[in-house]
Amino acid sequence: MTFPLYDNGMIAGLLVGILFGFVLEGAGFGSPRKLTAQFALRDWAVFKVMFTAVIVAALGLWLAQASGLIGAKAVFVPTLFFWAIALGGALIGAGFAVGGYCPGTSTVGLFSGRGDAAVFIVGMLLGTALFAALFGSLERLYQAAEGPKGQTLMDLTGLPSWAILAVLLIMAVGGFALGNWCERRFGGPVTADEVIADLTVHEGGPGDRDHVSEPAQPNDRQVIAS
């Protein structure tokens, strides 16, 4: 059997989708408060989970290639269009900070019962339609500064894969240490208990008075703000 299977059918899509959704929900990424606390430095789960996943998958792909399980150019590598990716990446970061989600996590939020995720998704459809409407005048920006097709950090720097992976591993260890320090300093990380308890307070149901505990640690949050 040769890998990748290049199976793009329904079963493969459903299977990896279910696992993807289950893991994102488990990480707490259906909660916009937990997600956005990354940018307030109070909760580093977004950095920790993404960086760990990138390293695990990159290491796995490297081993799969080194052992001959998959070929050298067997998997899709995105191509750099510098201005479109830098500007679009900044818009996604800004929209994530204001709206609380990205496309994948908004799906997780919606199916964890969050109504604000539904509103965010309507916004995404409008943003996509706006892009399509302006596509004619955006096309030059869209194609500008195109890099070599499927360029990797190894192609760019001339370094071998193991050296790039080692640098990423060192950055991850440093990032985890810095993240842990910030989380202690700013009263994080955001827990499931805190997220759910505050939901009840905000929604104002019959059980409201049982939860007058109010937003936990207002002082800690002030620290981030200042």
Next chain:
Amino acid sequence: VHDDEEEATMSPRPFWPPLLAGIMLGLVLLLTFLLTGHGLGASGFFTRATAAAGGWLAPSATEASAYLGPYLRGNPLDSWISWEIVGVAIGALAGSMVSGRFRLALERGAAIGANERQIYALIGGVLVGFGARLVRGCTSGVGLSGGATLAVAAFVFLIAFFAAGFLVTFAARRVWR
């Protein structure tokens, strides 16, 4: 009534430790590469959904659109990414249900009201939808999956994404305080 109270006070299970969640996500991503030859994604589904909604609300304008028109000519359920997102929905629903973290509610910072939260969610969604079309992908497709292939494009994306996120949060920290 008694059952409702039970549900409202059912305490949620803790989120997974980030290191464990990251390792699991990395293994799911690796499995995706081995099965399909590409990584995970999300925004591609919303492009197809926009084309489908446009084809329904404004058929001639959508058909004439150089960007969305081609999507109308295919069946959206034919595409791998649509099934993947259906899977994400099932996985998230199952995960939040079994862990007691499912709640029908708006989630927002303590300093803003429900209406304000919905306005910010809409604005954020517009920015993300527009940005993802410029990038040709999103946090999942370019940031995470591209990152795993050590693509230059992914690291340009991640730097821009985090820089803008920190900047906007600093300017608008009231939203999530």
